[in-house]
Amino acid sequence: MGVALGTGYSQQNCNLARALEVVGERWTMLVLRDCFYGVRRFSDLLAHLDISRAVLTDRLTALVEARVLVRVADGGHPEYELTEAGKALWPSIYALSQWGEQYVSPGSYPGRVFSHAECGTQLDRFGRCPDCGTIPGPEDLVVAPGPGEAVRPRSDAVAVALRAPRRMLTPLRPRSDA
């Protein structure tokens, strides 16, 4: 209780409202973005997002309950991984990022560029690979820092790792395999 409440758009017979009940809360999208970048640990999310511990706990719990993430903890520290439903959110996140880049902070925040790993071509603003004509899923993408510099670069582990091109969805830290 208290998890999915406060987000209820109860009277809306609408798929957008249903989606927003799951991913529309503050911070949720940013948590998921980090998951796509390979972040899996509570502490990494905490350090990268400047989010309150209680709220991060709440969001992770809700996302696990909604089957967007799975909590994996065999003995060691728990890790949070995207499920299929979670990975399917990539187009939404990409579309919002592109809009932010074009209309909110044009030019100021170079952000990151995404390329089709197979052919190295940079995606267009709809997420299409202009070379292949397809819309690659997140597992087929490489993220790299865009041109230009961040205004005030961060120093947390996640920010540092993202200064080099990375295959998306690959864990930021090596698995603590038994």
Place this chain on the structure above:
Amino acid sequence: MGVALGTGYSQQNCNLARALEVVGERWTMLVLRDCFYGVRRFSDLLAHLDISRAVLTDRLTALVEARVLVRVADGGHPEYELTEAGKALWPSIYALSQWGEQYVSPGSYPGRVFSHAECGTQLDRFGRCPDCGTIPGPEDLVVAPGPGEAVRPRSDAVAVALRAPRRMLTPLRPRSDA
């Protein structure tokens, strides 16, 4: 003051965070969805969304300030229209709706289907017209109710108008042209 605050993801040098500062607040996306459907009046949004008056006022003010909507009021009652930046949000809204339909309420909420007005073909989940191979903008789309019935159909003017296929972005009510 008090408008854009509370949504600040200040430390995030990230386009997604920038986008969410503008459209990430509760209700904002649903307001915009209605704008795409042709809703332009305060009272229609109020009736269709079951939102508090104060919050609706706040959201509209913020969206106008962010240049996502324009407030047009020549004498008569004001109307809110999507700007170019606002229309550019369509891919984000479409992506979220599709995700909601597939992963949150599969089958339960038939929602609406979107077709390319030019050729009548229904869009795929990435917003592509399978016939033309393009990704039509919202001005080239027709919304129609999906198959199946809403659980508890609404009776407000907007819900009623949306029971028939409609060209998107066309005003719900005839303009009170001078």
Place this chain on the structure above:
DNA sequence: CAATTTGGTCTGGTGACAAGACTGAATTGC
């Protein structure tokens, strides 16, 4: 011109969030 609708503003009560102290389990250092 009276009644109603429209587009708001203004209250009060409730719930969400931020900041930070605190804790027990896991991990690391030696």
Place this chain on the structure above:
DNA sequence: GCAATTCAGTCTTGTCACCAGACCAAATTG
């Protein structure tokens, strides 16, 4: 093996946003 540290949370307190509903002036309708 044991101490120190890190990790993944929980708990508390204050602030802020949101909801429900009363209220109000301007526009519109009858």
